[in-house]
Amino acid sequence: MTTIRVTDRDGQQHTLEASNGSILMETLRDEGMGVAAICGGQCACATCHCFIDPAWYDQLESAAAEEAELLEFLDFHEPGRSRLACQVIITDQLDGLLLTVSPEE
Numbered sequence: 001m002t003t004i005r006v007t008d009r010d011g012q013q014h015t016l017e018a019s020n021g022s023i024l025m026e027t028l029r030d031e032g033m034g035v036a037a038i039c040g041g042q043c044a045c046a047t048c049h050c051f052i053d054p055a056w057y058d059q060l061e062s063a064a065a066e067e068a069e070l071l072e073f074l075d076f077h078e079p080g081r082s083r084l085a086c087q088v089i090i091t092d093q094l095d096g097l098l099l100t101v102s103p104e105e
């Protein structure tokens with residue numbers, strides 16, 4: 001299991017456990033962090049948009065072109081912080097990951 005630290009849209013902080021090999025979006029959705037994930041993780045809705053702490057951002061696999069293009073269209077896009085949680089796979093290396101759920105678009 002990997003520990004992730006999440007600030008929700010109300011500014012509340014949560015410490016969650018995620019299974020290695022799982023998708024970050026699934027933990028955020030299932031733990032009630034307000035991530036609707038209406039496309040089911042198909043990189044199409046951006047309702048799983050999160051801001052990754054800059055200290056962690058470079059430790060994630062780079063965003064694929066499809067994700068990067070979608071992020072650019074978002075009102076709250078922040079280069080160097082924005083990711084779609086459905087495109088992030090949990091690994092041991094992400095233990096302690098710090099992120100904030102984006103405001104709703």
Ligand code: FES
Pocket residue numbers: 025036037038039040041042043044045046047048049084085086087
């Ligand atoms: S769940 Fe729809 S883009 Fe991530």
